[in-house]
Amino acid sequence: MYKGAYTGKTLWVDLTHLKFWVEKTDPELARLYLGGAGFGIKLLYDLVPQGTDPLGPDNVLICAPGPLSGTNAPCSSRLTITGRSPLTGAVGMSTSGGEFPAAMKQAGYDIFIIKGKSEKPVYLQVAGDKVVIRPAEKLWGMNTVDTQLFIKEDLGDLNYRIACIGQPGEKLSLMAAIMNERRASARKGLGAVMGSKNLKAVAVLATGELDIADPDRYKKAHRDLLARFKNSRTLYKGLAKYGTSDAVDVTYALGIFPAKNFSDTGNFGPMEKIGYERMAEDIIRRNPCYKCPVGCSQVRIAREGDYPGVLTEGPEFEASFSLAGATGVDDLSALYLADRLCDDYGLDNMSVGVTIAFAMELYEKGIISKEDTDGLDLRFGNHKAMIEMIHKIAMRTGFGDVLADGSVKAAERIGKNSEYYAMHVKKLELPGYDVRGAKAHGLNYMTSYTGADHNRGYSAQEIFGGSIPKRVNRFDLDGKAELCMWNQVVETVLCDCSTFCSFLFSNADSFLDPSVEQGISHELTERRIATVTEMLASATGIEFSPAEIFRIGERVNVLARSFNIREGITRKDDYLPKRMAEEGIPGGPSAGAKTSKEDQDFLLDEYYDVFGYNPDGIPKLQRLKDLNLEDVAKDFVSLGFIKI
């Protein structure tokens, strides 16, 4: 049935009855949704009815790498985990890399679908046909490092690759991550979903290899892609050497490195202490994902500061923003320790940092005091207080319990009009770009189906001055809706569904044909994505065309939005935090920039139009039919969202 790349097997696990069974991976699913997030979102829509409690037994966790994961395609070992997010109520889809995704395919499975709730803590062992649901009471209370090692020893094989939760997931923190090695499917609280099922870990063992449908054709596409990697101006010279930390200086140079909970962007930015060149001095090795020739993940050790000797795989740019920029911290060793703690505990370091920053701003403004913060002097820049808060959040102690579910829930508990300071879209904390200075990136935050999510439609054109598909002025509004849609559709299908690493998308000349002239038409886009399409077609044996691949990206985005609409998440939720409309960026090269409500409405109106939505942001009937989303069309008619 499957000529290559796919394994053809989907493992269902019912934790309520401690049962599992294997079904064939539906070929129609592969043809229309490709893999990864495509599988996750389609299955989520079908399996999780309207109003399902995200922390209840009827929510599902869908683990799905892409068809290329586990092959020798470079940068393709990527895992997507999908469920209804308890943090946002919307689609929760989170990605990670490392070894687990490849190992899961090589263990024989395209998809794990996990539902129900076990009475007692368990973990799942998958080694080819051998599938066992094992007791995990001894593991409950362990952090993610100890959990992974303990399971490997328990199973007597260090080659197991393990995705697991730590204490935050067990305690249902809405910022809980699912960790594999030190890679994180961090965002949207999926760690809490796993914890709510009493599922501590999933352990997979590679037991075989994947077929390639047309090896000669695939070899040529593979060679072409690697040549493109080599010719990229930035992939090996920038990303491989420095990791993502270069974005600290880049965003600061643009005046959009968010500082002090987005209240001091453009002013605070101690690059000599936390910039990429300073961080490069502490690199002791690189840690590539499975079959990745880039190796962007840098391991660093602190040599000075208040926490010398701390070792961390990172910090990535986002952690450098959330745990230094947003919190006003300039002690690099404290940043390393904070990054390390979030990995060890299993926490989304982005939401954690921005939530602590939210609390810091409240503290500085006198809205909360030491009485609320367990005596901690929670000023911006107090890195010791930040470290202490991370422990409290992870273990839900004291004030940590107030912050453990993110800034929006914290604002609800604190009251006193504190919600103005919660920097989020759809309750997901903002990533590390002050998008008042980058309009397409801001529109992406507004409209991403998971909430504010830089990786679902990254605007490398604005952030890095990239010219694929075209150069832009980051402050312009015109043309940004079309660009945002392009970014979202292409990144969704080529990164989240195929799966390839998102960093190829933000180093686009490594991935998309750089010889194609600038422009955003279908014809130009199809030429740009031809090589990647060829890899997918030759590996899978399914004759995808570039047009079909682009269509899959559209389909997945529209379906994800449809899930959200069904849950009551609509146009009213597609706006940036009020601060971004009312306050200009305080200083630096983007001083004064804001995105007014009128600007946001302008962008949304155009975005809905290019995506085929009506002015309320609901997909039009014909658009749903054109994208083979007849089920959604039926639902929307019966729910009254579309009138015929």
Place this chain on the structure above:
Amino acid sequence: MKINLRLYGFLRTAIGFRQIEMDVDENSTIGDLPEILIRKYGNRVRKHLFGAEEPFEDLRVLINGLDYAIPDELDKTFNENDVITLLPPLSGGIGGINDTY
């Protein structure tokens, strides 16, 4: 007239400063920058600007936080007190026939 340069990467290491203030002729352009820097700092920057590691045409040029494309906008003139940032190519992806926006 005075301009302010912000430096990263090889240029920063070669020149030794993150920020420098320079006096340049009126109507100096982006395209004049390599010669301006070589006149002031000599060979230690020449090999970078015309070498394989970080040739000038690969740098990302910002003026007051806005991108200017090389080679299309080499004739862009500076104004008094402009802040010019020269970044190595770190991420992004350059391709196609450049159109100015």
